[in-house]
Amino acid sequence: xxxxxxxxxxxxxxxxxxxxxxxxxxxxxxxxxxxxxxxxxxxxxxxxxxxxxxxxxxxxxxxxxxxxxxxxxxxxxxxxxxxxxxxxxxxxxxxxxxxxxxxxxxxxxxxxxxxxxxxxxxxxxxxxxxxxxxxxxxxxxxxxxxxxxxxxxxxxxxxxxxxxxxxxxxx
Amino acid sequence: xxxxxxxxxxxxxxxxxxxxxxxxxxxxxxxxxxxxxxxxxxxxxxxxxxxxxxxxxxxxxxxxxxxxxxxxxxxxxxxxxxxxxxxxxxxxxxxxxxxxxxxxxxxxxxxxxxxxxxxxxxxxxxxxxxxxxxxxxxxxxxxxxxxxxxxxxxxxxxxxxxxxxxxxxxx
Numbered sequence: 095x096x097x098x099x100x101x102x103x104x105x106x107x108x109x110x111x112x113x114x115x116x117x118x119x120x121x122x123x124x125x126x127x128x129x130x131x132x133x134x135x136x137x138x139x140x141x142x143x144x145x146x147x148x149x150x151x152x153x154x155x156x157x158x159x160x161x162x163x164x165x166x167x168x169x170x171x172x173x174x175x176x177x178x179x180x181x182x183x184x185x186x187x188x189x190x191x192x193x194x195x196x197x198x199x200x201x202x203x204x205x206x207x208x209x210x211x212x213x214x215x216x217x218x219x220x221x222x223x224x225x226x227x228x229x230x231x232x233x234x235x236x237x238x239x240x241x242x243x244x245x246x247x248x249x250x251x252x253x254x255x256x257x258x259x260x261x262x263x264x265x
Numbered sequence: 266x267x268x269x270x271x272x273x274x275x276x277x278x279x280x281x282x283x284x285x286x287x288x289x290x291x292x293x294x295x296x297x298x299x300x301x302x303x304x305x306x307x308x309x310x311x312x313x314x315x316x317x318x319x320x321x322x323x324x325x326x327x328x329x330x331x332x333x334x335x336x337x338x339x340x341x342x343x344x345x346x347x348x349x350x351x352x353x354x355x356x357x358x359x360x361x362x363x364x365x366x367x368x369x370x371x372x373x374x375x376x377x378x379x380x381x382x383x384x385x386x387x388x389x390x391x392x393x394x395x396x397x398x399x400x401x402x403x404x405x406x407x408x409x410x411x412x413x414x415x416x417x418x419x420x421x422x423x424x425x426x427x428x429x430x431x432x433x434x435x436x
Contacts, residue, residue: 230434237411254424
C-alpha cells in the first residue's frame, strides 16, 4: 500500500515536472522562434552572398586567368617568332661572315703568294747582284794586277777616239 | 750683292776695250787669287772683312797675283764696287764665263797613274779634240784602275775600266 502511494507520488511529481518542461519549451519557442529564424535567415543570406561573391571572384579570376593564358600564349608565339627570326638572322650573319672570311682567306692567300713570289724574286736578284758584285770585284782586282801601262795608254787612246767622234758629231 | 751684279760687272769688263791679252792676264790672276782664297781662310776673311781698308786689301792681292796693271785695276774696281765677297763665292761661274770669252776649255783629267809619255799623249789627243787653248789639270786616282775620266767644263766623260764595269753591272 505504501509502495502504491509512493508510486502515485512519483508520477505526480513526474507529471508536474513534465508540465513545467512543456511550459518552459513553449515559452522558449514563443520567445526564440523569431530571433533564431531571423538569425538563420540572415546567416543563410550572408552565406549565399558570400557564395555569389566567391563565384564572381572565381569568374573574374577565371577571366583573368584566361586573359593571362592568352597573353602568355601570345608572348610565347612572339618569343618563338623572335627566336626564329633571330636564328634566321644569326644563320644569315654566320653565312655572311663565313663568306667574308672565305673571301678574305682567298685574298690573303693570293696576296701572300704574290708577296712570296716578289720576295723570292727580290732575294734572287739580291743574290745575283751580290754574285755579280763579287765577280766585278774579282775582275777589277784581276785587271788591276794584269793591266800593263801600254794597255792602259791603248785604252785611253781608244776612248779619246770615241770622245772625239762624239764631240765632232755634236758640233 | 747678287750674282746678277757679278754678271753685270763681267759684261762691263768684257764689253770695254779690254784686250784678250789683258783678259788672259786677269784670268790667270783670278785663278791664282781663288786658289789662295780657297786654301787660306785667314786671307779670305781679311779680304772680305769691311773693317780693313781697300789699300791694305790691294796690297795683299798684289802679293798674290803680282803687279800686273790690268789685274790690279780689275781688283781695284771690284773693291770699289764692294763685290769681292760675291766674286769669291761665285768664282766658278766667273771663271767659266771668262774661259768662254777667251775660248778656253778647262779639262780635269783623272787617270790611274801618270808619267810624262802618258801625259803628252793625252794632251795631244785633247788638243786634237778641243784645240790648243786648254787648261788641263791631271789627277791620279788609282780607284779607276785604268782608262781615263774627263771633266770638260760641265760635261763628264767616263772611259775608266771601273766606270765601264759599273755600267755593265747596272745593266
